[in-house]
Amino acid sequence: MKNKIIELYQKIYNNQPEKVYFSPGRVNIIGGHTDYNGGAVLPFCINMGIYGAVSYRNDNLVRIYSENISRSGIISFHLNELAYDEARGFANYTSGVILKLKENGYSINRGFDIVVWGNLPRGGGLSSSAAFSILMATIINDMEGFALDGINMAVICRQVENDYIGVNCGIMDQFIIANAMKDHALYLEANSLYYEQVPCIMDEYKFVLINSNITRKLVESNYNQRQKETQDLLQILKEHVDIEYICELSPDDYSKYENKISSDVLKKRFKHLVNEHHRVKLSKTALLQRDFKMLGRLLNEAHQSAKDLYEISGDVLDQLVLLARQSGSTGSKMIGGGFGGSTLNLVKSDNLDLFIETFTSEYKRIYNREPIIHIVAMEDGVREI
Ligand code: GLA
DSSP: OHHHHHHHHHHHHSSOOSEEEEEEEEEESSOTTOGGGTOEEOEEEEEEEEEEEEEEOSSSEEEEEEGGGGGGOEEEEETTOOSOOGGGGGGHHHHHHHHHHHHTTOOOOSOEEEEEEEOSOTTSSSOHHHHHHHHHHHHHHHHHTOOOOHHHHHHHHHHIIIIIIOOOOOSHHHHHHHHOOTTEEEEEETTTTEEEEEEOOOSSEEEEEEEOOOOOOGGGSSHHHHHHHHHHHHHHHHTTSOOSSGGGSOHHHHHHHGGGOOOHHHHHHHHHHHHHHHHHHHHHHHHHTTOHHHHHHHHHHHHHHHHHTSOOOOHHHHHHHHHHHHTTOSEEEEOTTSSSSEEEEEEEGGGHHHHHHHHHHHHHHHHSSOOEEEEEOOBOOSEEO
C-alpha cells in the first residue's frame, strides 16, 4: 500500500513524497448518537482507511489529488483563500482543517502537494470523512511540528465538520481515529473527553462488518434533524432538571421525566439515549470480562433501539441484521450515523466459516449479488508509515 501511494505520487507530481501517512476508518461497537448528547461511545479503528503522501512546496499553494475521485483531477487553492468553496469538493476538508488550525493559533505559510488514496467505502458508515480530516490534520501537525496531541486534533477536526462542512456531528469519529490503539476499543465520555483504552482479546469471537451498499452523505441525511430534535428535547428537560446533556440522565430518570415530554417522537429519542448510554457502560464491562454473550445481547438491543426509538435504521440494514442473526451471529447491529452504511456482527470464531457461508447464500438469494463482508480487528489510529 505504501508503495502504491508513493508510485501514485510520483506519477501525479513527478516528484518524491517526503512522508507517507495512514488514517483508518472506525467502527462503533455501541453508543449510537450518544456523543453529541454528552454520552459514552465504544469505538475502534480498522485496517482499512486512507493513505496520504506529502511534500512541501516553495510557495503558498496547496494541491491535492485523490485517486478515488480522480475525475476531479488536482484541486488547488492558496493559503490565503480558505473559505468554504463548493467547487473544491472533498478538498474543503483540507482547507477547513488549515483554517481551523489557523483559528486555533496554528498558522502555516508554506503549501503542500498531497496525494490520497483509500480503500474505505465512501458512505459505508466507517467514517471516511473523519479519516480524511484527521489525515490532513496529522500531515500538517507533523510537517509543521505543531505537537498537537490526538485530543486537540479531534477537537479541531470536529470544528471543521460542525462549522465549516455543516454536519452537526459529535466527536467520536475524530477522537477514535486520532487516538486508537491496536487490540483495544476506546471508551469515551463525550461530555468530558474522559477516555479509557479497553484491552480486547478477540480470539474466541470476531467482529464482522457487512456493507449495506447504501451510501449516504451525513450532511444530506436526517442526521442534523436528529441533532436538532435532541437539542429541543434538552431544552424541555432543562426546565425540570439541572443538566447540560441528555445522557447525564439514567434509565430511571426516563420514567421520572417522560411525562414532561408531550411529543411522542422526542420521548422515543429520550428513551434511546439514556438506555444507549447505559448499554455502552455495560458493554465496556462485558468486553473487559470477555462476556461476549452479554455483549451480543447489548448489540441486539442497541439495534432494536436505533430502529424503533431513534429511527435511524432502514429496511436493508434491518434485513442484514436479521439475516446475520439467522446465520448464527451472537449480536448484530447497524453502525455509524444511520440510514445506510454497514452492520457490525459479533460471531464466534468456531462458527465463522459457517456464518459467512450461510449469510452469503441467503444474501445472494435475496439480492442476487455477492455481499461485502470484512472480518475486522482493532488497529492503531492515524500514523506515519
Ligand atoms: C456519525 C457522527 C458521530 C456519531 C455517529 C452516531 O458517525 O460523526 O459523531 O454521532 O454518527 O453514533
